Amino acid sequence: MPSSLQPAQPPFTPTLEDVSQVLELAVSNKASDIIFKHGNHPKVKVNGAWESVEDLPKLKISEMDELVNLIMGEQNAKKFRKEQEYDFQFSTENLRFRVNAAYQSGGPFMTFRPIPKNPPILDDLTFIDEEKIIPLLKRLVEMPRGLVLVTGPTGMGKSTTLAALVRHINENFAKNIITIEDPVEFQHEDLKSIISQREVHNDTESFARALRGVLRQTPDIILVGELRDPETIEAALTAAETGHLVLGTLHTNSAPQAISRILDVTSEGKVNLIKTQLAASLRAVITQQLVPKQDGAGKQVILEVMLNEGPIQTLIKDGSGELNKYYDQMTTNTSESVLMDEQLARAARMKIISPESAMSRAIQPDRYETLYQNIQVAPGLPRGVRKGTTSIPATAPETPPSTPSGWGRKN
Secondary structure (H helix, E strand, O other): OOHHHOOOOOOOOOOHHHHHHHHHHHHHOOOOOEEEEEOOOOEEEEOOEEEEOOOOOOEOHHHHHHHHHHHHOHHHHHHHHHHOEEEEEEEOOOOEEEEEEEEEOOEEEEEEEEEOOOOOOHHHOOOOOHHHHHHHHHHHHOOOOEEEEEEOOOOOOHHHHHHHHHHHHHHHOOOEEEEEEOOOOOOOOOOOOEEEEEEEOOOEOOHHHHHHHHHHHOOOEEEEOOOOOHHHHHHHHHHHHOOOEEEEEEOOOOHHHHHHHHHHOOOHHHHHHHHHHHHHHEEEEEEEEEEEOOOOOOEEEEEEEEEOOHHHHHHHHHOOOOHHHHHHHHOOOOOOOEOHHHHHHHHHHOOOOOHHHHHHOOOOHHHHHHHHHHOOOOOOOOOOOOOOOOOOOOOOOOOOOOOOOOOOOOO
């Protein structure tokens, strides 16, 4: 039959069932991220690289608009269209996802990241020098008060590390833990501790609003999903000063940069006060990144830990933003701090990551090169580092997922 005489095909719009099937299939193939956007096939992140799922149809703007309504619900979809950015959770029958929705080229797109069912176990995370780093992390979250920051670019596993730290407390100590997250990712059940997880927009208006009331909820430990504005930072520092342990995140590439980031967003009239509070309350800054393994089997987490010891405390009081000054103090024989560049060099020497990958992620290339030349390691993997594992439970598949009939049903 000539194409001009063929009956018109009815419009096809994916349903929630279709989306759920595609997401679950992607995760079963170990996809770490899935993107739906108009004008293209759905995409999956495969071992750090994006690939198209060619046997699924390209989405139209109208179909993406309908998916927004289905997945978010009418009220949240209306808010999203006004603000054009929205973070939320989406659950299928078997899985949970962290979702970011935004606009591009006049239409919405959505990025899905699977959230493992159970919070990770700290002792199972595969750090370089784990015999030093894991006891150090445990000691930090067992402190009775102070501020511990976990920093790094987006997608580097900060939430995973924080969840493992909270799980360690929950399994070993009777504490009242209150988390403020956007959105809630890992879900914790009460073990030895009491854990209340508050989600911004659903359970509270904002991080700052939740922090203003949290001290009336008798917490021992407060987790703040992101220190994103001066009001939130000030409230977190006040809580840390008044006898609480506060865990929070920032988006910085190195531990010393966390100090500069906080001071940069502070109003001029309060900078000296924030310097004093930081110097007194900060216990440590943990910075991390994920680097592809040399054998292609996933990613290796690389950690930096800057402890707020005497000389570091002085630099914070002075408001110094010079990386060299911080790193010079962190490399003294008396410091227990851990350098990102040293960990990168060690991982490269152990052939866990390639020298090229390590160099491209070095904070100070000259210092990294010196460390790389001087470090000597035994061949093979370090004790506890299991081939093919990372600090993020789900890595990407060897091949993109496919469905035999498009979105799980015929067009």
